[in-house]
Amino acid sequence: MVDPANTTDDERFFLHSGRRWRKTDPSLPDDVKARLMSHLGRGRSGVRNSAKGDDGAALPRARRTVQLAKEGLGERGTPWWEQSAAERTARWTAALDELDAMHPKPDRTAGKSSGDG
Numbered sequence: 755m756v757d758p759a760n761t762t763d764d765e766r767f768f769l770h771s772g773r774r775w776r777k778t779d780p781s782l783p784d785d786v787k788a789r790l791m792s793h794l795g796r797g798r799s800g801v802r803n804s805a806k807g808d809d810g811a812a813l814p815r816a817r818r819t820v821q822l823a824k825e826g827l828g829e830r831g832t833p834w835w836e837q838s839a840a841e842r843t844a845r846w847t848a849a850l851d852e853l854d855a856m857h858p859k860p861d862r863t864a865g866k867s868s869g870d871g
Contacts, residue, residue: 766835779828779842786846787827793853794823819856822849 767774778787800816821830826849828834834842 766833776829776833779834779846781834781839781842782827782846786850789850790823790826790846790853793819793850793857794827796857797823815856819853822853822856825849826853 765777767776769775782790797816797819800812801820804813804816824830826846828842828845831845832841834845837845
């Protein structure tokens with residue numbers, strides 16, 4: 755959670771440990787933000803855990819996941835306040851498309867009975 759006392763005057767950045775960080779795009783729909791934050795958490799976990807037996811591909815993949823999630827959130831790349839509404843939507847849609855392709859959800863219907871028999 756961001757401490758309001760550490761928010762900069764222009765509402766685009768916040769301060770943490772003396773460092774300025776870009777805030778998440780406030781125009782993100784809640785469901786989009788939640789999906790991007792989920793990918794970000796999994797990516798950060800992957801970066802942290804890749805040192806415990808990285809096969810050579812895990813760390814770059816985890817770092818790419820973090821980068822894409824941060825871009826989708828508007829925290830990296832072109833500043834969100836410099837983008838039109840259409841550009842912002844295109845930014846988070848492209849990030850989610852790539853993230854979802856990298857990390858497909860498991861098929862929850864596999865192995866379940868259809869109830870037809």
